[in-house]
Amino acid sequence: MSEIITGAEAIVRGLICEGVDRVFGYPGGAIIPVYDTLYDYADKITHVLTRHEQGAIHAAQGYARASLRTGVVIVTSGPGAANVITGLSDANVDCTPLVVIIGQVNSWLLGSDSFQETDVVGITQPISKWTIQIRNSADIPAALAKAFYIANTGRPGPVVLDIAKDAQTGTLEWDRYRRCNFIRSYIPYPEVHDTDLQVVASLINSADRPLVLAGHGVMISGAEKELSALVEKADLPVASTLLGLSTMPSDHPMYKGMLGMHGNIGPNVNTNRADLIVAVGMRFDDRVTGELDKYAPNAKIVHIDIDAAEFDKNVKSYVKIHGDAREVLHRLYPFVREAKHTDWQKSFDTCAKIETEKIIQPELCNDDPDGMCKMGEVARKVSLAAGIDPILVTDVGLNQMLSARYFRYTAPRSIITSGGLGTMGFGLPAGIGAKMGAPHRTVCVFTGDGGIQMTVQELGTIMQYGVAVKIIVLNNNYLGNVRQWQALFYNNRFSQTPMVNPDFVELADAYGIKAENVEKRSQLDGAITRMMEYDGPYMLNVTVDECDMVFPMTPNGCAVDYVMLSKDEIFDVNTLND
Amino acid sequence: MEDQQLFTIAIYTENHVGLLNQLSIIFTRRCLNIESVSASASAIEGVHKIHLTCFSDRRSLEKAIQQIERRIDVIKAFLYTDEEVVHQEVALYKVSTQKLLEEKNLEEIIRRHNARILDITPDYTILEKTGHSDETESLFQELKSYDLTQFVRSGRISITKSPIELVDAYLSSQEERRKRLTHDD
Numbered sequence: 001m002s003e004i005i006t007g008a009e010a011i012v013r014g015l016i017c018e019g020v021d022r023v024f025g026y027p028g029g030a031i032i033p034v035y036d037t038l039y040d041y042a043d044k045i046t047h048v049l050t051r052h053e054q055g056a057i058h059a060a061q062g063y064a065r066a067s068l069r070t071g072v073v074i075v076t077s078g079p080g081a082a083n084v085i086t087g088l089s090d091a092n093v094d095c096t097p098l099v100v101i102i103g104q105v106n107s108w109l110l111g112s113d114s115f116q117e118t119d120v121v122g123i124t125q126p127i128s129k130w131t132i133q134i135r136n137s138a139d140i141p142a143a144l145a146k147a148f149y150i151a152n153t154g155r156p157g158p159v160v161l162d163i164a165k166d167a168q169t170g171t172l173e174w175d176r177y178r179r180c181n182f183i184r185s186y187i188p189y190p191e192v193h194d195t196d197l198q199v200v201a202s203l204i205n206s207a208d209r210p211l212v213l214a215g216h217g218v219m220i221s222g223a224e225k226e227l228s229a230l231v232e233k234a235d236l237p238v239a240s241t242l243l244g245l246s247t248m249p250s251d252h253p254m255y256k257g258m259l260g261m262h263g264n265i266g267p268n269v270n271t272n273r274a275d276l277i278v279a280v281g282m283r284f285d286d287r288v289t290g291e292l293d294k295y296a297p298n299a300k301i302v303h304i305d306i307d308a309a310e311f312d313k314n315v316k317s318y319v320k321i322h323g324d325a326r327e328v329l330h331r332l333y334p335f336v337r338e339a340k341h342t343d344w345q346k347s348f349d350t351c352a353k354i355e356t357e358k359i360i361q362p363e364l365c366n367d368d369p370d371g372m373c374k375m376g377e378v379a380r381k382v383s384l385a386a387g388i389d390p391i392l393v394t395d396v397g398l399n400q401m402l403s404a405r406y407f408r409y410t411a412p413r414s415i416i417t418s419g420g421l422g423t424m425g426f427g428l429p430a431g432i433g434a435k436m437g438a439p440h441r442t443v444c445v446f447t448g449d450g451g452i453q454m455t456v457q458e459l460g461t462i463m464q465y466g467v468a469v470k471i472i473v474l475n476n477n478y479l480g481n482v483r484q485w486q487a488l489f490y491n492n493r494f495s496q497t498p499m500v501n502p503d504f505v506e507l508a509d510a511y512g513i514k515a516e517n518v519e520k521r522s523q524l525d526g527a528i529t530r531m532m533e534y535d536g537p538y539m540l541n542v543t544v545d546e547c548d549m550v551f552p553m554t555p556n557g558c559a560v561d562y563v564m565l566s567k568d569e570i571f572d573v574n575t576l577n578d
Numbered sequence: 579m580e581d582q583q584l585f586t587i588a589i590y591t592e593n594h595v596g597l598l599n600q601l602s603i604i605f606t607r608r609c610l611n612i613e614s615v616s617a618s619a620s621a622i623e624g625v626h627k628i629h630l631t632c633f634s635d636r637r638s639l640e641k642a643i644q645q646i647e648r649r650i651d652v653i654k655a656f657l658y659t660d661e662e663v664v665h666q667e668v669a670l671y672k673v674s675t676q677k678l679l680e681e682k683n684l685e686e687i688i689r690r691h692n693a694r695i696l697d698i699t700p701d702y703t704i705l706e707k708t709g710h711s712d713e714t715e716s717l718f719q720e721l722k723s724y725d726l727t728q729f730v731r732s733g734r735i736s737i738t739k740s741p742i743e744l745v746d747a748y749l750s751s752q753e754e755r756r757k758r759l760t761h762d763d
């Protein structure tokens with residue numbers, strides 16, 4: 001039995017058929033028909049009204065990454081559309097599945113610079129996985145189905161539907177919703193061949209110094225168990241990218257730490273000593289590889305990725321396996337032999353020992369009760385106090401690097417951070433979405449005094465919905481990460497990095513959010529306990545030293561095994577050569 | 579830096595609005611200058627074929643091709659050197675009819691270049707030449723001295739020399755997949 005319904009009604013029914021029960025958005029003239037329909041469906045779809053469209057899209061990103069579901073955003077034309085651009089770009093580069101529904105002016109006005117018209121397709125095409133403009137109501141169901149299929153299959157990404165207002169108000173015949181499972185020009189899950197896997201297995205079986213690089217793609221495909229099984233069988237050390245953190249628990253014996261600019265010494269130095277690198281679901285970002293010409297000179301590289309465009313983009317690989325990480329690792333397992341790489345494993349311990357002594361101990365084990373807290377120390381303590389399988393959501397900067405490094409990960413999908421774009425202002429709204437996507441896990445938002453102010457209006461969203469996020473402002477009264485570069489490479493010329501900040505506790509108070517200041521170490525433990533015991537949102541404004549920096553560091557343009565331990569000490573690679 | 583040469587890029591796409599834009603931004607981002615473009619329907623119903631030529635090195639263009647193929651609406655994209663394809667372009671020339679009648683060797687030029695006359699009026703004559711770009715170019719160079727008032731050259735179109743039709747094969751395997759999927763439904 002078919003019936004005649006409006007385009008707006010079709011959108012909302014389509015969302016429900018796709019299993020959507022929560023959307024993030026902000027209304028306006030060109031999307032009012034959809035909002036009018038949402039009013040009727042409030043029992044099926046919860047709409048979260050953020051305070052800015054950028055907040056809505058980052059919240060949807062947090063939601064998607066915490067739940068692996070598709071995040072849905074609904075905004076109006078013109079300025080509403082323009083305000084989601086940062087989030088689209090962020091989601092595109094960080095493989096985040098979103099369906100972004102944007103109202104557009106009436107179709108007969110398109111192209112005439114009419115009120116609140118902006119060229120959504122033109123602007124969003126380069127930063128989305130797929131974009132379509134809909135001018136006819138009848139096209140809505142199929143386009144929506146296609147959008148969900150594209151967003152959350154293959155390499156996930158954001159999809160934009162630019163829907164003219166008259167397509168929302170016009171009518172169509174609705175019988176049943178057909179989900180999409182096929183697009184002629186798109187193969188989301190390519191076929192993997194045993195013969196290729198056997199080549200990979202023989203490389204693994206004959207390697208003396210193998211290293212597995214685990215990226216975001218491992219978690220996207222849900223391949224954490226398959227990865228552990230494989231690396232335990234063949235005794236393969238694993239290092240992860242920033243977005244691959246928590247693929248394995250922090251204390252897993254095969255897990256050796258993070259790669260890249262602010263990663264751990266062992267993974268970086270041993271990248272250049274390895275004879276085989278097996279990269280799974282990671283895209284060799286330049287923050288990971290450092291100087292490409294000096295990257296992994298002794299290794300054959302196996303690249304496993306679902307997106308063929310990543311092969312040989314930055315790093316030439318010896319074997320490419322085009323497929324889903326979970327399937328590939330699962331099918332690789334039987335071909336791989338049990339092995340031991342004792343000396344090679346030990347070399348990671350040697351590095352870890354030096355890092356512990358020179359960097360980790362000073363960050364975590366200072367016991368001066370009157371001293372200012374260290375960022376890493378706060379992150380470690382919060383993660384240990386945050387109950388079962390907490391989620392770290394970060395903003396960008398030192399707060400991000402240090403919380404990512406020192407948070408203890410116990411379960412997969414425990415870090416949500418803006419990696420590829422490095423969007424300041426991501427943390428607070430993404431934390432809101434993460435809590436809604438994983439309501440039973442404690443969500444700890446680490447942010448800087450700079451970053452929080454980029455989307456601080458979202459405290460209003462937290463207030464309105466009582467979102468129980470734990471917000472930790474690591475407050476150095478500086479744009480700290482930039483300050484670090486100025487201190488190291490620009491002769492301490494702190495151009496436009498000091499900031500005069502508001503009283504964050506009073507600010508939180510104005511939103512009815514409980515908050516307290518932590519000015520010295522002796523106040524930290526009590527404050528964390530109160531924050532964790534409180535049933536609701538809570539903020540700690542922790543004073544940290546403006547001079548604190550994040551180390552180790554591989555500066556831009558250096559090889560990965562050039563590791564600065566401090567401003568004046570470089571890690572001596574020869575330590576490992578005896 | 580690898581050797582630079584002129585490559586032909588053939589892209590098969592769905593026939594959607596805004597496709598050329600999706601493709602051209604990939605070249606813009608990678609600072610690749612498109613020399614010529616030509617777009618039309620292909621022999622396969624509903625499939626569009628776009629030809630681009632670009633002067634660059636193979637590695638840069640291979641990366642661009644990967645990013646082109648990543649676009650959802652792109653069916654397949656290929657990179658060819660001149661040896662791998664038969665290619666042609668069309669050029670039109672407008673010259674003064676007066677001159678054409680006066681100068682005997684102009685007629686000889688036309689014949690030598692194997693050009694065709696499309697239209698003659700008392701004022702002007704329109705010539706057409708199909709061939710490789712060096713051929714259309716050399717006629718242009720010769721006509722320049724004879725009151726040439728307009729000259730236009732199309733983008734390159736090409737057909738592969740290979741006996742295997744990769745797009746057909748791709749589409750039929752996709753059709754198989756579609757049938758399996760609807761069967762499972």
Ligand SMILES: Cc1cc2nc3c(=O)[nH]c(=O)nc-3n(C[C@H](O)[C@H](O)[C@H](O)COP(=O)(O)OP(=O)(O)OC[C@H]3O[C@@H](n4cnc5c(N)ncnc54)[C@H](O)[C@@H]3O)c2cc1C
Nearest residue numbers: 215216217221241242260261262281283306325419420422
């Ligand atoms: C201030 C700052 C500092 C940073 N420092 C570091 C650093 O020190 N170290 C670091 O690592 N990063 C760092 N980053 C982050 C960095 O920029 C990249 O975002 C990050 O390295 C990307 O990680 P990734 O490749 O694992 O994830 P993504 O960029 O999300 O890529 C995931 C890959 O997995 C693939 N994939 C997706 N799904 C599947 C599937 N089902 N099967 C197989 N493959 C799949 C995708 O195609 C893609 O290639 C930093 C960022 C900032 C802002």
Ligand SMILES: Cc1ncc(C[n+]2csc(CCOP(=O)(O)OP(=O)(O)O)c2C)c(N)n1
Nearest residue numbers: 397398399422424448449450451479480481
């Ligand atoms: C939107 C945006 N603008 C600018 C930057 C450049 N940037 C990177 S880190 C940083 C400083 C962040 O300062 P703060 O939020 O206080 O964090 P801290 O590094 O001090 O922990 C800046 C300005 C950015 N990443 N994002």
Ligand SMILES: [Mg+2]
Nearest residue numbers: 448449478480
């Ligand atoms: Mg700061």
